[in-house]
Amino acid sequence: MASYKDVLVTGGAGFIGRNMIAGMVRDGYTITALDNYKIGGKEFVDDEIRKEVNWVEGDSRDYSLIAKLTKGVDGVIHLAAPSSFLMYEEDPTDGASVTTQGFLNILEAVRRNDVGKLVYASTSAVYEGNPVPYTEEMTLAPPDLKALSKKWNEEAARQYSDRYGITAVGLRPFSVYGHDEFSKGGYANVISLFVWAALSGQTPVLWGNGQQTRDFIYVTDAGRAFQLALEADLKTDEFNVGTGLETTFNRTLDLIGSELGVDLTPRYVPTPIAIYAERLWADTRKAENILGFHPSVTVEEGIRRVIASAKEARDRWPELGTRQMYFETLPS
Ligand SMILES: NC(=O)c1ccc[n+]([C@@H]2O[C@H](COP(=O)([O-])OP(=O)(O)OC[C@H]3O[C@@H](n4cnc5c(N)ncnc54)[C@H](O)[C@@H]3O)[C@@H](O)[C@H]2O)c1
Numbered sequence: 070m071a072s073y074k075d076v077l078v079t080g081g082a083g084f085i086g087r088n089m090i091a092g093m094v095r096d097g098y099t100i101t102a103l104d105n106y107k108i109g110g111k112e113f114v115d116d117e118i119r120k121e122v123n124w125v126e127g128d129s130r131d132y133s134l135i136a137k138l139t140k141g142v143d144g145v146i147h148l149a150a151p152s153s154f155l156m157y158e159e160d161p162t163d164g165a166s167v168t169t170q171g172f173l174n175i176l177e178a179v180r181r182n183d184v185g186k187l188v189y190a191s192t193s194a195v196y197e198g199n200p201v202p203y204t205e206e207m208t209l210a211p212p213d214l215k216a217l218s219k220k221w222n223e224e225a226a227r228q229y230s231d232r233y234g235i236t237a238v239g240l241r242p243f244s245v246y247g248h249d250e251f252s253k254g255g256y257a258n259v260i261s262l263f264v265w266a267a268l269s270g271q272t273p274v275l276w277g278n279g280q281q282t283r284d285f286i287y288v289t290d291a292g293r294a295f296q297l298a299l300e301a302d303l304k305t306d307e308f309n310v311g312t313g314l315e316t317t318f319n320r321t322l323d324l325i326g327s328e329l330g331v332d333l334t335p336r337y338v339p340t341p342i343a344i345y346a347e348r349l350w351a352d353t354r355k356a357e358n359i360l361g362f363h364p365s366v367t368v369e370e371g372i373r374r375v376i377a378s379a380k381e382a383r384d385r386w387p388e389l390g391t392r393q394m395y396f397e398t399l400p401s
Contacts, residue, residue: 072185073143073300074097075098075099075101075141075142075144076093076098076099076101076142076143076299077100077102077103077138077139077142077144077145077146078090078100078101078102078103078145078146078148079102079104079129079145079147079148079149079175080109080129080147080148081100081101081103081104081122081124082102082109082110082124082252083108083109083148083149083152084152084245084249084252084253084288085190085245085288085291086104086109086146086148086292087249088249088288088289088291088292089146089292090102090114091114091115091118092292092293092296094118094121094122099123100121100123101122101123101125101138101142102122102123102124103125103126103129104125104149105126105127105128108152108253109252110252113252128171129147129170130167130171130174131174132178135178136178136182139182141182142184144185144187144299145178145184145186145188145189146187146188146295146299147172147187147189147190148189148295149167149171150167150168150172150190150218151163151164151167151215152253153215153253154194154213154215156215156256157215157218161214164214168218168222169221169222169225172189172222172226175189176225176235179229179235179237180229180233184235185236186236186299186303187235187236187238188239188295188298189222189238190219190239190240190242191220191239191240191241192216192242193241193242193244193309193311194211194216194219194346195209195211195216195219195223196209196211197211197213197216197344198211198212201315201350203309203351203352204309205307205308205352205355209223212344213344222239226239226305230304230305235305236303237305238307240294240295240298240307240310241307241308241309242294242311243283243284243310243311243312243349243350244258244286244349245288245291246258246285246288247287247375248288248374248378249288249378250288251382258285259318260285260325260371260372263321263322263325264325264375267325267326267331267333268376272334272335273333273335273336274336274337275318275319275322275335275337275338276337276341276345277339277345279317279322279335280317280318280347281317281345281347281348282316282317282318282348283315283316284312284313284314284315284350284351285312285316285321285368285371286310286311286312287365287366287370287371287374289366290364290366291310293362294308294310294356294360294362297362298360301359301360303359306359308360309351309352309355309356311350311351311353311364312364313350313351313352313353314350314368315349315350316368321372322335324369328372328373328376329376
């Protein structure tokens with residue numbers, strides 16, 4: 070930690086960012102958080118953490134801003150990018166431009182300002198088309214724009230590392246879920262969507278037969294992985310961030326239903342999109358062995374936390390009800 074004390078976090082008001090920052094502030098880091106507040110917001114950050122962070126509103130595509138913010142920092146954690154494939158489907162040019170141009174700005178500023186370490190968010194979606202479990206050595210040929218843009222990030226990072234000697238570590242989070250995902254609305258993880266649907270008395274809608282799986286990783290564990298990657302003595306590399314366990318969508322509904330004491334028998338509908346991952350499952354050995362990363366929250370415990378915070382937030386965010394429209398259309 071000593072050598073990376075002052076850190077710029079892009080996308081810092083987002084779901085992973087704000088949970089990661091909370092841990093880092095408690096561990097003594099000085100954090101500047103850049104966000105355009107398109108999805109995330111400072112209001113989702115606890116008061117005692119919020120006042121410790123230097124918040125900057127701006128866009129990662131603004132090079133002069135990025136150059137200014139990276140001056141004198143020890144490390145950068147770059148998270149600012151659309152987090153759902155649906156965002157790329159809805160606005161492909163914006164999605165790809167934030168993911169590629171924003172990242173190039175970061176690489177260039179890290180190089181020019183001699184920043185010691187860059188850790189950035191790639192995605193498990195880069196593996197699409199491969200058999201599970203996904204291992205870091207697999208050949209990547211992503212079939213959609215989100216994953217392709219993230220793969221481009223990884224290749225650009227490698228090129229900057231080879232040509233200019235920067236250290237850039239890419240993390241590939243799997244299905245990140247957790248207690249305070251309200252800022253993502255209909256783009257939230259299925260676990261949040263199912264819990265909100267259940268609490269609203271709705272019948273969950275499942276694409277396919279519900280046997281599709283995800284490697285669900287709790288948000289504080291995912292945030293911890295980014296911090297570990299910053300702290301570890303690493304060369305440019307890529308790591309999976311998952312639990313090494315698959316859970317079916319049917320099983321998540323069983324867990325939510327039994328926790329709430331309700332029957333959540335879903336309505337099954339044909340999968341409405343052409344490119345859809347049936348299984349997402351991380352081989353976690355590399356992250357365990359090199360980063361020392363061991364997730365601590367089981368899916369059972371994580372679901373209990375999501376339910377607890379959703380019950381509390383129903384009063385704090387009455388507009389949650391207006392998001393119910395997504396449950397019928399976006400359970401991905
Ligand atoms: N959540 C997941 O399951 C998951 C899985 C794999 C990868 N990731 C990646 O992790 C990162 C963080 O994801 P998240 O779940 O916290 O998403 P999020 O949407 O909650 O956070 C991203 C934040 O970046 C901000 N942002 C977006 N574009 C920006 C721009 N041009 N300039 C400045 N800020 C901008 C948003 O306002 C938001 O607060 C993303 O890069 C995402 O692709 C997430």
